[in-house]
Amino acid sequence: MTGSYSRLLIVDKDPALPANLADEFAPYGFRLDAATSAGQMRDRLAGQDYALVILDIMSVPGEAPAVLRDLAIERRLPVIVHSTACTDGERIAALEMGAEDCLCKPANPRELLARIRTALRSRTPMTMSCDAANGCSIASFEGWRVDLTTGQLFTPIGAPVALSDGEFQLLRVFIQHPRKVLDRGQLLDQVYGATSDHVDRSIDVQLCRLRRKLSANGLKGPVIRTIRNEGYMFVHPVTN
Numbered sequence: 001m002t003g004s005y006s007r008l009l010i011v012d013k014d015p016a017l018p019a020n021l022a023d024e025f026a027p028y029g030f031r032l033d034a035a036t037s038a039g040q041m042r043d044r045l046a047g048q049d050y051a052l053v054i055l056d057i058m059s060v061p062g063e064a065p066a067v068l069r070d071l072a073i074e075r076r077l078p079v080i081v082h083s084t085a086c087t088d089g090e091r092i093a094a095l096e097m098g099a100e101d102c103l104c105k106p107a108n109p110r111e112l113l114a115r116i117r118t119a120l121r122s123r124t125p126m127t128m129s130c131d132a133a134n135g136c137s138i139a140s141f142e143g144w145r146v147d148l149t150t151g152q153l154f155t156p157i158g159a160p161v162a163l164s165d166g167e168f169q170l171l172r173v174f175i176q177h178p179r180k181v182l183d184r185g186q187l188l189d190q191v192y193g194a195t196s197d198h199v200d201r202s203i204d205v206q207l208c209r210l211r212r213k214l215s216a217n218g219l220k221g222p223v224i225r226t227i228r229n230e231g232y233m234f235v236h237p238v239t240n
Contacts, residue, residue, distance in 0.1 A: 006137065006149045007031045008116070009050045011041045011067075012082075013059040017106075021054075024109040028172075029137045029149040030116070038063050045075070052078045052116055056105065057094070058085055065097060072098025078119040082107060110192070114165040117151045139175045141236040142219065146175055161217050166191065167210045170203070174224060174234035183231035207232065 006029050010018045018034035025032055033048065035041040038060040041053075053071050057064040071077045081094040086104040094102045100119040103112060137148040143156030151168040153161040163171065169191045173182065182190075187203045207224065214223050225233045 007033065007048065007050050008052050008054060009033050009035060009041065009044055009048075010054040010082075011035045011038075011059055012054070012056040013037070014056075021109060021112070025113060028113060030113075038067055041067070050077060052080065052100075052119055054080050054082050054112070054116075055099075056083045057081055057090075058083055068094065068097040068099060080112070080115055080119060082112065117165060117168075120150045121152060137240075139238050139240055141175070141178070141234075141238045144219065146171065148172055148175065155217050155219075159217070161213060163213065164206075164209070166202075166206045167213065170206045170210055174232075175238055178234050178236065178238040181227050181231045181233045187232070 008025070008030055010021065010032055012018060012034065013036050015034070015036065018032055022032040033044055033050075035044050036059065041060075044050075055067065055071070057067075060067045068079060068081075071079045078100045079098065081091075081099045081102040082105050083090070083102075084105045086102055091102040101115050103115060107115075139146045139148060145154045146152070151163065151165070153163055153168070153171070155161060170187065173187060173190045184203055191203065191206070211224055222235055225235050227233055
C-alpha cells in the first residue's frame with residue numbers, strides 16, 4: 001500500500017478537475033484518487049488510507065454536514081473544502097464542522113497545494129520518524145532531513161525549521177538537483193511553474209531567506225553557492 005502521507009482523496013463531481021490536479025501535484029510527491037459522490041468516497045476510504053480529503057460540498061448535496069462529521073470527527077482526517085459555495089457563512093460553517101480550510105473554487109493549484117501542506121504539517125507530529133517504510137519521501141544532507149511530501153525540515157538534532165511554501169519549494173528544487181548549477185530561469189520554472197508571472201527578484205528574495213534560515217539553525221559554510229554569470233548550486237551531496 002502506498003504511504004498515507006502521499007495519497008490524497010478528492011471528492012468532486014467534475015471528472016476533469018481531479019485529473020488536472022493529479023498532474024499538478026505529482027511532481028511534489030502526492031498521488032490523487034477521485035470520488036464523485038459520498039458513496040464512492042466511502043468505498044475509497046474503505047480500501048485505502050489517505051492523508052487528506054479535498055471536498056466539494058456541492059458534490060454531496062444534502063450530506064455535507066454528515067460527510068464533514070464523518071471525515072473530520074469520526075475518521076480524524078484533515079479536510080479542505082474546495083467549492084463554489086464559499087461565502088463567509090459557508091466558510092465559517094465548514095470550519096465549525098471540522099474542516100481545516102475552505103477555498104473558493106477554482107483555486108489556484110499552487111495555493112491549494114500550499115494549503116494542503118499546511119494542513120498536513122499541523123496534523124503531523126514534528127518529531128515523527130519518517131522513512132521509506134511508512135511512505136514519506138525523505139532526503140538528507142549533512143545530517144539534516146527534509147520530508148519532500150509534507151515540507152518539513154529538521155536539523156541534525158531533530159529540531160524543526162519552519163519554512164514558507166516558497167522557501168520549501170526552492171529547497172526542494174536544490175535537493176532534487178544537488179551539486180548542479182541552476183540558472184534563475186530554471187528555478188523560476190520549477191518553483192513557481194512555467195506559466196507563472198513571477199520575476200527573477202522573487203527567486204532572489206526566497207534564496208536570501210532560505211540561506212538565512214539554514215545558517216541561523218547551524219548549517220555552516222556556503223550551502224547554496226552563487227556561480228558567477230551561471231546561477232546557483234546546492235553544494236552538499238544528498239542521500240535518500
